[in-house]
Amino acid sequence: MSNTDNRCRLVLVAPDIADVEVCTQAISDALRGGDVASVILPQYGLDDQAFQKHAEALVPVIQHAGAAALLAGDTRVAGRARADGIHVTGNAQVLAETMEKFSPKLIVGGGNATDRHHALEMGEIRPDYVFFGKIDGDIKPEAHPKNIALGEWWASMIEIPCIVMGGTDPQSVLDIANSGAEFAALRLAVFSEPSQAAAIVAQVNALLDEKAPRFED
Template identity: 50%
Template sequence: MTDATPPNRCRIVLIAPAGETPADFESRLRQAIAGGDIASLILPAYDRDEAAFQAFAARIVPVAQAAGIAAIIAEDTRIAGRVGADGIHLEYGREELEEAIERHQAKMMVGAGGAKTRDDALELGEARPDYMFFGRFGYDTKPEPHNRNLALGRWWAEMIEIPCIVMAGSDIASVEVVAATGADFVALSSAVFGDGVDPEQAIARANAILDDTAPRFDFRESE
């Protein structure tokens, strides 16, 4: 988070895009941070090898943390530990997720993704991850969010206490429809880091939309 008192409504989770050099992404992340409240940042490896991904994470994680943003490493628990990340994001089956939670949750957040159905989500949810993510990294190529992700997020927010993150579309205005599901967090990637986008302006606009339209949480407190 970037404010001393985070807003009591749906907040922003950034997903680092593919194909960024550490220096270029650091610059764009700093611009995004200047735009306002951000809860967390997820760093997927994409096609980087282990050494390249660790170097990328080692440069970006301190930048996020210095701004009060939780830094989450996707899939690689070893790199998460080496760079001092705040969490790990896993798209495993329930058994593997339970094992990771047992080993790591005392030291860092363990979030889950990859569920495509309600049954998938419920099975993963029984492991008690710190959050459930509905969406796929790198697939926010259309202006609007995917209908399946919206439907799963709405159902999850109504039924389950574990916080959820729903992937928005490539249009920053899509944060409104995500927030309307009751999701705790809206994930943004191409809407902030796409070609020709000013990250600072995008984050400022997203927060303004959420301030004006997102439901307030009366009985839940986001992380």
């Protein structure tokens, strides 16, 4: 078993699959591939009732694998589905309101840090993490250079962990790891071919084990 405590770890963003059974199978397969710190569940185009159905199916699967289930969408669903946390895609004010209501009972992180100014605004709220990029922003093979630069800047001076969104190529996690960011998020890189999800997660962990820089204690 690899030691993941002192290197960048993988975060998964659930795929946009409306069929709850197919989505659950894809995530279950991916989690069998190795270490995953957390899985972010976006609401995508689902109505609240369908999103709750997804969450109630997915949250136990994620937790059973030892990962944290973070919901990005209707916050009421997080409580009903017994998720571990909430991923906020709104601005600093929304993040502050969510922190006030749910922290420290649930993990609360922010994902709209589009530049240094907004990132620092979020940092002042002391969330559990800050997310650089959009959870559906993996449109090129590589991670967006701006997000990597923000992650590098953030990791060099602020203790709050950060997650940087990767690209459609699983190898994009290495640029993120080299930035000093604590977490690299992948979506299409893992789920574009669901049958390969476990193998890709295993490949990413092997890559990080071998080449990711180690954090200093």
